[in-house]
Amino acid sequence: LMHNDLAVLYGDQHRLGEAEREQQSALDILRRRMQGKPFPAIAIGIGNLGFLRMQRGNLKGAMDAFDSAESMFAQMPDREFAEKAIVLYNRSVVHTVNGEYAQADADARQAVQIAEKQYGRDHPLLATILARRIETAVD
Incomplete structure (x- = not known):
């Protein structure tokens, strides 16, 4: 957990390279402990890694991580x-x-369905996702 905690701390401080390294270390440990089996914390960690990569401008690396996380889910x-x-x-x-x-x-449509089901219709995440759908419809 310490690597994950450091990843969050570094991310909050915009030390994204360090955050990505710590997140990767946390994932490596989790994967070894789970012996390659799918596990929610691993999928979430991969998604977090993707977010850090996205913030750093590594869109291909981010997409790879998001695809991997979605596949594990x-x-x-x-x-x-x-x-x-x-x-x-x-x-x-x-x-x-x-x-x-x-x-x-x-x-975004699939995210809306999950967010409505898990969080309810009044959750702020749902508004954010719906705004993304409107943005893509306008573009």
Whole structure:
């Protein structure tokens, strides 16, 4: 957990390179402990890594991480994870930046469904995702 805590601390301080390294270290430890099995904390950590990469401008690395996180969430179909909505939202941001509006809308639409189900209709995340969908529709 210390690596993850440092990643959050460094991210809050905009020390994104250090945050990414610490997040990767936390993921490496979790993966070893889980022996390659899908686990929610790993999927969430991969999504966090993607967010850090996105903040650093590494859109390909971010998309790879978001795809990996989404894939891991899909391997755990017995439960819908609220954090998957965040991964899908962030992936929609990358798609929008890349001009891939149909993909951005599809991810945002799925994120809306999950966020409504997990958080309720009045949650701020839902408003953020809906705003992303409007932005992609205008572009």
